[in-house]
Amino acid sequence: MEVRDLRKAYRLSRGQMLRAVDGVSLSVMPGEVLGLVGESGCGKSTLGRCLLRLMDVSSGRILFEGRDITSLNERAMRPLRQRMQMVFQDSYASLNPRRRIGDLLAEPLRVHPDADGRRRSAATITARLHELMELVSLPRTALERYAHEFSGGQRQRINIARALALSPRLVVADEPVSALDVSVQAQIVNLFVDLQARLGLTYVFVAHDLAVVRQISTRVAVMYLGAVVELGETDSVLHHPAHPYTAALTAAVPRPIVGGMRAIPLRGDIPSPVARPSGCRFHTRCPYAQDRCRVDEPVLRPVRQGHEVACHFPLDGPA
Structure with a gap:
């Protein structure tokens, strides 16, 4: 992925503009981990969401696998969603509490076709769900349970499994360990490292904890007031x-x-x-x-x- 002079601004009352992302240019190479660090409010999470086009940008360009995705509508973006996914900070709020974990993980497999453009069979989906549970070190019985029955670290493993369901190339992780205990943080970071080695993933890892960033990142972009000040x-x-x-x-x-x-x-x-x-x-x-x-x-x-x-x-x- 390559980003050129990316900007995201919000129009406030009285004609004021809040410039959340203010002229960011950077690249993410295949197989690397780019850490985004900075104080709260510096624009890290907004940038991460813009990269995946979860929100529209005000100006600039986003190139993914050589293709300009900056202005693509949702219909044009839909095939690309399989190759770019996100792990959110709040592991509980990002899971529907009324649905079983198996249903949540199966949803992207039902919505998106396979590599041949065909709908996946129930048996294929079940087999993939079992693979995902193994990848994130959870028992298969977890598929029959609800989000409130898990600890914070287990819920984040479920979110990681959902992000990996469609075998993406790029994963944006938005402070995925900030709400966890220190010992659990280490387990989740080690899981990210292991998954990258096994699956050849590329990460944009948003964090404010430099110890975490040092452990997982190959490159670091330091943000301040919406801009990258060191890279x-x-x-x-x-x-x-x-x-x-x-x-x-x-x-x-x-x-x-x-x-x-x-x-x-x-x-x-x-x-x-x-x-x-x-x-x-x-x-x-x-x-x-x-x-x-x-x-x-x-x-x-x-x-x-x-x-x-x-x-x-x-x-x-x-x-």
């Missing part, structure tokens, strides 16, 4: 951050993750996306802001191979 390979971004915002986030992670990172204070609250600061969107909270930062908006530029940053004065210096 690169996971180890490079998290161990050698070039943007002060990224450095502040990594400094808040326990020391075993960040090593001897210098601490950078993250002062104040994130500004409103309705009234974004001029120039660099981070300058109101940046301890290194200078006059240029208040006027000129920086663009992503390389600081080292495979590592870009949108900062006039990157911490590691120019490329």
Whole structure:
């Protein structure tokens, strides 16, 4: 998938515009895990939904498998839905409490035809449901139960199984472990890793926990106020951050993750996306802001191979 200058804005009262996604350009290569990180309200989840066309975009382009899907209507998007799926944050709200798990997992198999364009038989669907239960390490008896009978971690396994039902190539996971206990988080992250290795999946993994992102991601995109401010390979971004915002986030992670990172204070609250600061969107909270930062908006530029940053004065210096 490739995204070019993607924007999503909401028109509010009195003519105000809330720019949730503000000029994002990035690519997701086959078989990689792109981690989207940032504070709450930075636009991560909105971007994830836009990638799958679960909501329309205001401008920009989205290319999936080389095809421009930006303006496709729902009828044209329907065949593509089989190859792109989403795992939502709220494992309970995303499951219909009145239907058995087997019915929920079977629904996409009934709605979408198989590779030959034919409807799947009941036996084929049942066999696939058993495969899905095995993939997410749940017993087959779970298919006869309802969502409220499961723990949060088990429900998230069910959501993962539903996302995998049609054998997609791309899965967007929207903070899939943020509502779980730490021990359960580790199990679900390990499941994502195992499924990627077994099925050759590509992930866009939305999270605010850098320890989780470090464990699963091959590349990281750091978002702030709707834009990507740093992008690169996971180890490079998290161990050698070039943007002060990224450095502040990594400094808040326990020391075993960040090593001897210098601490950078993250002062104040994130500004409103309705009234974004001029120039660099981070300058109101940046301890290194200078006059240029208040006027000129920086663009992503390389600081080292495979590592870009949108900062006039990157911490590691120019490329």
